[in-house]
Amino acid sequence: MENVRVPLDHRIGEAGAGFTLMLQTLATFRVSVAGASVGLAEAALREALGHATERELFGKPLARLGGVPASLATCWMEIEMARAMTYRAAAAAARDPLAGMHLSSIAKVGATEACGRVVDRAVQVMGRFGLVRGSNIERFYREARPMRIYEGSTEVILDSLAKKLVKDHGAEAPR
Numbered sequence: 018m019e020n021v022r023v024p025l026d027h028r029i030g031e032a033g034a035g036f037t038l039m040l041q042t043l044a045t046f047r048v049s050v051a052g053a054s055v056g057l058a059e060a061a062l063r064e065a066l067g068h069a070t071e072r073e074l075f076g077k078p079l080a081r082l083g084g085v086p087a088s089l090a091t092c093w094m095e096i097e098m099a100r101a102m103t104y105r106a107a108a109a110a111a112r113d114p115l116a117g118m119h120l121s122s123i124a125k126v127g128a129t130e131a132c133g134r135v136v137d138r139a140v141q142v143m144g145r146f147g148l149v150r151g152s153n154i155e156r157f158y159r160e161a162r163p164m165r166i167y168e169g170s171t172e173v174i175l176d177s178l179a180k181k182l183v184k185d186h187g188a189e190a191p192r
């Protein structure tokens with residue numbers, strides 16, 4: 018934007034401090050996207066579980082066949098790991114959003130990427146039923162996808178995390 022005039026009483030912060038405000042907002046919003054990913058992944062796992070326990074093949078529930086049990090358990094594990102990281106980042110963002118920016122970023126990438134994997138596995142477990150237009154799982158699959166792009170794409174966040182890692186190398190270990 019060029020030559021934009023903002024009346025003084027429309028300003029939401031001090032002149033010249035806009036970038037810091039933006040970063041604080043980003044740190045908080047990234048945790049909210051992580052939280053949304055955990056919820057979405059949980060809902061997808063619930064759908065897959067409902068299907069895999071009800072559907073029987075070769076005299077057994079799908080949930081006990083081949084690689085399906087491991088797939089379901091891996092989803093559960095990834096959801097709980099994402100949830101723990103999201104709570105940690107949320108607590109840090111509540112204390113000081115800027116100081117906890119790296120944790121918000123780690124939670125955002127970790128939870129959204131985990132959500133993508135969980136929803137994909139859920140569709141796989143549900144077979145053709147996972148592809149029905151208008152079904153819950155089809156909607157979850159679509160809704161999970163943009164989370165890895167908005168509020169900072171995975172690649173861009175990883176790049177800034179790597180810069181921090183290198184910058185802090187030799188100082189106290191980043192936590």
Ligand SMILES: Cc1cc2nc3c(=O)[nH]c(=O)nc-3n(C[C@H](O)[C@H](O)[C@H](O)COP(=O)(O)OP(=O)(O)OC[C@H]3O[C@@H](n4cnc5c(N)ncnc54)[C@H](O)[C@@H]3O)c2cc1C
Binds near residue numbers: 173
């Ligand atoms: C549903 C939705 C809601 C959105 N809401 C908002 C909003 O409210 N406010 C807002 O401002 N924006 C919003 N966005 C925009 C969003 O922030 C951008 O789409 C996002 O930052 C990616 O930018 P881009 O689409 O221009 O892709 P590009 O920047 O063109 O990136 C394309 C690809 O290249 C990769 N890439 C880009 N730069 C690098 C790099 N330096 N190193 C490695 N890889 C890189 C990206 O990771 C991505 O995979 C929204 C987007 C979506 C999909």
